[in-house]
Structure formats: structure tokens, C-alpha cells
Amino acid sequence: xxxxxxxxxxxxxxxxxxxxxxxxxxxxxxxxxxxxxxxxxxxxxxxxxxxxxxxxxxxxxxxxxxxxxxxxxxxxxxxxxxxxxxxxxxxxxxxxxxxxxxxxxxxxxxxxxxxxxxxxxxxxxxxxxxxxxxxxxxxxxxxxxxxxxxxxxxxxxxxxxxxxxxxxxxxxxxxxxxxxxxxxxxxxxxxxxxxxxxxxxxxxxxxxxxxxxxxxxxxxxxxxxxxxxxxxxxxxxxxxxxxxxxxxxxxxxxxxxxxxxxxxxxxxxxxxxxxxxxxxxxxxxxxxxxxxxxxxxxxxxxxxxxxxxxxxxxxxxxxxxxxxxxxxxxxxxxxxxxxxxxxxxxxxxxxxxxxxxxxxxxxxxxxxxxxxxxxxxxxxxxxxxxxxxxxxxxxxxxxxxxxxxxxxxxxxxxxxxxxxxxxxxxxxxxxxxxxxxxxxxxxxxxxxxxx
Numbered sequence: 001x002x003x004x005x006x007x008x009x010x011x012x013x014x015x016x017x018x019x020x021x022x023x024x025x026x027x028x029x030x031x032x033x034x035x036x037x038x039x040x041x042x043x044x045x046x047x048x049x050x051x052x053x054x055x056x057x058x059x060x061x062x063x064x065x066x067x068x069x070x071x072x073x074x075x076x077x078x079x080x081x082x083x084x085x086x087x088x089x090x091x092x093x094x095x096x097x098x099x100x101x102x103x104x105x106x107x108x109x110x111x112x113x114x115x116x117x118x119x120x121x122x123x124x125x126x127x128x129x130x131x132x133x134x135x136x137x138x139x140x141x142x143x144x145x146x147x148x149x150x151x152x153x154x155x156x157x158x159x160x161x162x163x164x165x166x167x168x169x170x171x172x173x174x175x176x177x178x179x180x181x182x183x184x185x186x187x188x189x190x191x192x193x194x195x196x197x198x199x200x201x202x203x204x205x206x207x208x209x210x211x212x213x214x215x216x217x218x219x220x221x222x223x224x225x226x227x228x229x230x231x232x233x234x235x236x237x238x239x240x241x242x243x244x245x246x247x248x249x250x251x252x253x254x255x256x257x258x259x260x261x262x263x264x265x266x267x268x269x270x271x272x273x274x275x276x277x278x279x280x281x282x283x284x285x286x287x288x289x290x291x292x293x294x295x296x297x298x299x300x301x302x303x304x305x306x307x308x309x310x311x312x313x314x315x316x317x318x319x320x321x322x323x324x325x326x327x328x329x330x331x332x333x334x335x336x337x338x339x340x341x342x343x344x345x346x347x348x349x350x351x352x353x354x355x356x357x358x359x360x361x362x363x364x365x366x367x368x369x370x371x372x373x374x375x376x377x378x379x380x381x382x383x384x385x386x387x388x389x390x391x392x393x394x395x396x397x398x399x400x401x402x403x404x405x406x407x408x409x410x411x412x413x414x415x416x417x418x419x420x421x422x423x424x425x426x427x428x429x430x431x432x433x434x435x436x437x438x439x440x441x442x443x444x445x446x447x448x449x450x451x
Contacts, residue, residue, distance in 0.1 A: 120268030131253030137331030
């Protein structure tokens with residue numbers, strides 16, 4: 001049987017077919033470019049997602065390690081923030097207390113000697129000068145006097161520390177003020193110049209014979225104080241009202257009374273009136289030593305020596321100034337009877353001007369609803385004291401805090417009782433000679449706590 005040979009089919013030509021592409025239909029072949037684009041798109045999306053994930057990891061890696069990175073950055077700036085904060089706080093505190101003068105200096109007028117003499121002579125101006133021991137009550141007296149409607153005065157704040165003129169001028173030394181710091185910086189003798197001691201240095205007792213008593217210094221002093229008293233420069237007189245009385249308070253005024261009068265009279269002041277304020281010597285010594293400037297560095301014996309010398313110098317000046325030139329005021333008396341003492345102070349200041357003052361106030365009665373002038377002056381006095389001290393004026397012992405502390409020491413310590421006895425023996429006779437009516441030995445058991 002004859003077998004038939006199977007004929008082979010010719011092999012397909014695969015050379016023209018890309019083995020990497022497997023078409024399932026004609027449509028697939030047609031869509032090949034589109035699939036390429038889709039694949040590229042997916043690849044791009046994948047790459048983009050990877051980039052985003054990496055960026056997210058980069059952005060959040062600080063969150064994972066706040067202590068190591070984020071906080072370290074803030075901490076590096078923290079000292080600067082604290083420093084700037086303290087600087088701003090310090091500037092604000094200084095401005096609130098002293099005004100712009102703390103940064104740019106005090107403003108001054110530019111009047112000449114002739115112009116001052118003409119101005120003050122026309123106004124017949126009297127200067128009221130308040131002095132006494134530091135922490136002795138001068139600020140309370142100043143607040144009362146400066147509240148009067150006819151008296152020109154420094155502002156309570158934004159002019160000088162405690163409204164004291166001595167800080168504004170540079171004519172005479174600032175006795176006792178800042179000497180504690182000067183001693184550290186320059187080596188000056190604090191024991192003869194500082195608070196609680198300066199009156200013991202006889203060189204600080206300036207009189208009319210002082211080399212500082214010149215026309216030039218008189219003009220310099222008035223140009224320093226004038227702006228704050230209400231005087232105006234030449235050309236601005238239209239804004240200026242007559243100023244018959246001005247008041248300036250600085251504790252060291254107590255020992256330079258004759259010098260100040262001579263200096264003010266050089267520039268045309270009519271005269272000067274001197275108010276000397278004091279308080280119980282033990283209370284005053286304790287109040288002084290409680291100040292941060294002293295901080296207990298001065299002994300009570302030194303403080304009482306200085307206290308007595310201040311009073312002796314003031315009384316010696318009073319004799320040279322003439323009759324009725326000085327009004328002594330015990331702070332305890334003012335606190336206990338403020339209305340009567342305020343009336344006495346104003347009567348002392350105005351004396352021969354009393355009639356003219358009464359006429360002026362009488363004219364104002366209609367404007368103030370027939371209010372009694374003296375009562376109005378007292379109300380203004382009390383209001384000013386309370387505004388400056390930030391507390392009501394109470395008729396209680398102003399020495400109570402120091403009195404209790406002193407008496408407790410006497411009860412508990414034999415050494416304190418011995419000290420009290422020693423002080424009474426040394427100073428009581430001097431206090432009696434000064435007419436102050438203070439008693440050291442009986443301060444704790446006296447029925448009158450104001451003595």
C-alpha cells in the first residue's frame with residue numbers, strides 16, 4: 001500500500017512581528033500608541049506619588065523630633081526675645097515715671113537775667129521751698145501745697161524722681177542723692193556725702209557767701225525750673241498767666257536755705273518761704289535704713305547725728321532768713337489734723353498776700369457754687385495727697401509700722417533696751433533744745449502715739 005507523504009505548510013514569516021508585542025485583535029494593533037501613552041502616564045503618576053511621599057516625610061520629620069530640631073531653633077532666639085522684652089519694659093517703666101526727659105534730657109527755657117528780672121518783678125513771685133530729712137514727710141507737704149490753684153509746681157510724675165527739683169538742676173550738688181552709687185563708681189566718701197550722713201559734712205551747708213551764688217547760676221537755675229512752674233520763653237508770653245507763687249521740694253533744701261534765697265533774689269524773686277518737715281527721730285532713722293539705697297548699712301547713731309545736724313542747720317538758717325521765714329511741720333501733726341495744718345501752711349505762705357488772695361477767691365465763689373475758699377483749698381490738698389500716694393489720707397499714726405517693730409525689739413532684747421536708754425541719754429536734750437517735742441525713752445508707752 002502506497003503511503004502518501006504529508007505536505008508541510010510553509011512557516012510563517014515572523015521577522016516582521018515584534019515578539020514583545022502580542023496583539024489579540026486588529027483593534028489592539030490600532031491602539032498600541034495609546035497604550036504606550038497610558039503606561040507612561042502611570043509611570044509618571046507613580047513617580048509623582050513617590051516624590052510627594054518623600055516630601056511629606058521631609059516635612060514631617062521635624063514633627064517626629066521636636067526636641068532635637070524645632071525647639072532648638074526657638075531656644076536659640078529665646079534669649080533675644082527676653083532681652084528685648086526686658087528693654088521695652090524698662091523703657092516703659094522709666095517713661096511712666098520720668099517722661100521723655102529720661103531719654104532726651106530736661107527742657108530748659110532760654111531767658112536772660114534781664115528778662116527774668118523783668119518777668120518775676122512784674123509778677124512779684126515768691127518761691128516756697130520745702131525741705132527736711134529724707135523719709136520725713138516732705139512729699140506729703142509738697143502734694144498739699146502744690147495742689148493750690150495759685151501755686152505753680154512740678155508735675156507729680158514725668159518730671160523728676162519724687163517731683164524733686166534737685167534732680168532737674170545742675171547748679172548745686174545733689175547732697176545725699178545717689179552718693180551710694182557714686183561711691184562704688186568713683187570712690188567718693190559715702191560716709192560724708194550719702195543719705196543719712198550728708199548734713200554732717202559742713203561743706204554741704206551752702207550759704208549766701210557760697211561761690212555758687214552768681215547771676216549766671218541764678219539764670220541757669222530758673223531756666224531749669226521755669227518750664228515746670230509754668231513760665232514761658234520770650235515770644236510765648238501770651239500763653240503765660242501771672243505766677244505769684246511757686247513751690248519746689250527737695251529734702252536737702254533744709255541745709256541750703258540762705259543760699260537758695262540769695263540765688264532766687266538775684267533773678268528777681270520777691271522772696272522765699274521755707275517749710276521744714278520732720279518726723280519722730282527713731283521712725284525716721286528706721287525708715288531711712290529700710291531704703292534700698294542704705295539697706296541697713298548706716299548705724300542708728302549716725303542717722304540720729306545727721307538728723308540733729310539737719311535741724312540745727314535749718315534753725316540757724318531760719319534766724320539768718322528773718323522772722324516768719326520758716327514754718328516747722330511735724331508729719332504726725334499733719335496726719336492727725338490735716339485741715340488745721342493745711343490752713344496754717346497756706347496762711348504762712350500767703351501772709352501779706354492774704355487779703356489779695358481772699359479777694360481773688362471771693363470772685364471765684366460764684367464759679368464754685370459759693371463754696372468756702374479755705375475748704376476748697378483743703379479738698380484739693382487731700383485729693384492731691386491721695387492721688388500721689390495711691391491711698392486715702394487716714395488720721396492714724398504714720399509711724400505705726402516702725403513703732404511696733406521698735407517696741408517689739410525692746411520687749412524681746414536686752415541689747416535693744418540698752419540701746420534705747422543710750423540714745424535717750426545722748427539725744428533727748430538736743431531734741432528738747434530744738435523744740436521738736438519728740439521723746440525717745442517713752443515712745444512705746446506714751447499715751448500720745450504721735451509723739
